[in-house]
Amino acid sequence: MKTILNEQQLAITIQRLSQQILENHLGLENTVLIGIQPRGIYFSDRIVRQLGSELTAGKISYGKLDITFYRDDVRRGLHELNRTDIPFSIENRNVILIDDVLWTGRTIRAALDALLDFGRPAKVELCVLIDRRLSRQLPIQADYTGKCIDSMITQKVKVFWNEKDGKDEVELL
Amino acid sequence: MQLSTKHLLGIRDLQPDDIQTILDTAAHFKEVLQRPIKKVPTLRDVTIANLFYENSTRTRISFELAEKRLSADMVNFTVSGSSAAKGETLLDTVNNILSMKVDMVVMRHSASGAPHFLAKHIPAAIVNAGDGINEHPTQALLDAFSIREKLGSLSGKKVAIIGDIMHSRVALSNIYLLKKMGAEVTVAGPPTLIPVHIREAFDVRVEYDIKAALQWCDVANILRIQLERQNQPLFSSLREYSLAYGVSKRLLDSLGKEIVIMHPGPINRGVELDSDVADSGQSIILQQVENGVAVRMAVLYLLATPSPVTIPARGD
Numbered sequence: 068m069k070t071i072l073n074e075q076q077l078a079i080t081i082q083r084l085s086q087q088i089l090e091n092h093l094g095l096e097n098t099v100l101i102g103i104q105p106r107g108i109y110f111s112d113r114i115v116r117q118l119g120s121e122l123t124a125g126k127i128s129y130g131k132l133d134i135t136f137y138r139d140d141v142r143r144g145l146h147e148l149n150r151t152d153i154p155f156s157i158e159n160r161n162v163i164l165i166d167d168v169l170w171t172g173r174t175i176r177a178a179l180d181a182l183l184d185f186g187r188p189a190k191v192e193l194c195v196l197i198d199r200r201l202s203r204q205l206p207i208q209a210d211y212t213g214k215c216i217d218s219m220i221t222q223k224v225k226v227f228w229n230e231k232d233g234k235d236e237v238e239l240l
Numbered sequence: 241m242q243l244s245t246k247h248l249l250g251i252r253d254l255q256p257d258d259i260q261t262i263l264d265t266a267a268h269f270k271e272v273l274q275r276p277i278k279k280v281p282t283l284r285d286v287t288i289a290n291l292f293y294e295n296s297t298r299t300r301i302s303f304e305l306a307e308k309r310l311s312a313d314m315v316n317f318t319v320s321g322s323s324a325a326k327g328e329t330l331l332d333t334v335n336n337i338l339s340m341k342v343d344m345v346v347m348r349h350s351a352s353g354a355p356h357f358l359a360k361h362i363p364a365a366i367v368n369a370g371d372g373i374n375e376h377p378t379q380a381l382l383d384a385f386s387i388r389e390k391l392g393s394l395s396g397k398k399v400a401i402i403g404d405i406m407h408s409r410v411a412l413s414n415i416y417l418l419k420k421m422g423a424e425v426t427v428a429g430p431p432t433l434i435p436v437h438i439r440e441a442f443d444v445r446v447e448y449d450i451k452a453a454l455q456w457c458d459v460a461n462i463l464r465i466q467l468e469r470q471n472q473p474l475f476s477s478l479r480e481y482s483l484a485y486g487v488s489k490r491l492l493d494s495l496g497k498e499i500v501i502m503h504p505g506p507i508n509r510g511v512e513l514d515s516d517v518a519d520s521g522q523s524i525i526l527q528q529v530e531n532g533v534a535v536r537m538a539v540l541y542l543l544a545t546p547s548p549v550t551i552p553a554r555g556d
Binding site for chain 1: 242250264265267271272274276277279280281282283285286542544
């Protein structure tokens with residue numbers, strides 16, 4: 068086991084990613100944030116909280132997306148369903164998808180399909196905490212990356228969140 | 241997540257956990273149905289045959305929409321204009337359809353037990369869409385979903401099922417389901433339409449006075465008088481039935497409390513239910529129909545997905 072990000076590094080990373088998002092989407096006027104269920108939403112909650120503290124005016128449009136029905140392995144077994152909650156239109160808006168770990172790219176492929184059923188966004192970007200860059204199975208890249216790591220397909224990256232797991236940490240198992 | 245059964249033949253075979261899973265899954269599909277594109281690609285490799293050996297509007301359309309919104313391929317079979325009219329047996333018909341690579345069968349049949357018979361003889365998953373006077377499980381599930389949506393839960397709720405209990409598969413499925421989920425049930429109607437031993441068999445209350453039943457309940461599920469299943473007169477006239485057992489606005493107003501009115505359809509307006517009640521704010525009849533699609537999507541989704549070999553770790 069190896070610690071990739073400790074509590075302090077995680078906080079700094081979230082702060083940096085939020086500022087990068089603001090740099091490209093000043094004021095977030097035409098931009099919405101969507102966290103991917105189930106594990107991505109802990110990360111997106113933090114990003115949204117950070118953005119909220121940096122933003123002086125305006126409300127952040129923040130939704131959650133469950134991609135189970137769009138998975139390419141949906142028929143290989145039943146997966147736990149989670150809530151989808153996108154209480155605004157994404158038509159012609161900039162969407163930032165947020166997930167904790169970008170690995171094979173299959174989740175993001177499913178998320179793109181699911182997202183397009185809610186409307187036609189002007190632009191979609193991807194923000195991830197950890198990019199396992201050598202394990203991609205589809206041509207998908209992140210626009211905002213917390214940390215890039217090289218890992219073998221047999222290894223596991225586990226992201227711990229205080230509100231769920233009792234500590235803030237990212238580990239390579 | 242996995243149901244304890246391969247088919248949905250009746251509520252009788254389901255565990256409370258299965259019912260919970262179906263209702264929870266249906267809530268997710270209800271959300272899908274609110275989206276701009278009310279369709280998910282989940283079952284696009286599944287083919288479903290709808291076999292309707294008996295007339296149906298609501299149930300058939302509801303199943304068809306559920307299948308389409310799951311992206312399943314579907315074929316429809318109705319008995320008129322098919323080989324069944326030429327004397328082909330049920331098993332032959334189904335085997336012929338299955339040899340064209342059909343994965344699931346949704347069947348309505350006038351003979352009680354027809355889907356159970358099929359389940360024993362064919363490999364496909366069977367969903368009972370109503371068999372004779374036995375069960376209509378998806379109706380009971382959508383009724384339960386609608387009650388849960390309106391009142392928050394089923395446990396401890398008082399439900400009166402009113403009307404033709406004897407010939408109603410909706411009543412039987414509802415009784416099984418409500419008892420399994422901890423609700424209290426009263427059946428009410430004329431003595432000739434209530435089976436004699438129902439009290440002991442199902443642990444339900446029996447009431448012959450419609451007002452007393454309405455006064456007792458939180459939810460009244462009012463059933464249609466099924467003249468087509470009665471081969472002897474069980475009450476003197478529809479007008480007399482309506483006077484003694486019909487639910488009118490005046491009767492509801494006299495209760496001094498607001499109860500939820502349900503009806504599985506089709507309604508005989510002015511017989512078991514007056515128009516001003518059916519169209520009132522107390523009635524959730526159209527919500528029942530809306531929920532029917534979500535509940536049937538849940539049932540098809542849960543039965544179509546094969547048992548998990550291994551669920552791959554979610555890392556990406």
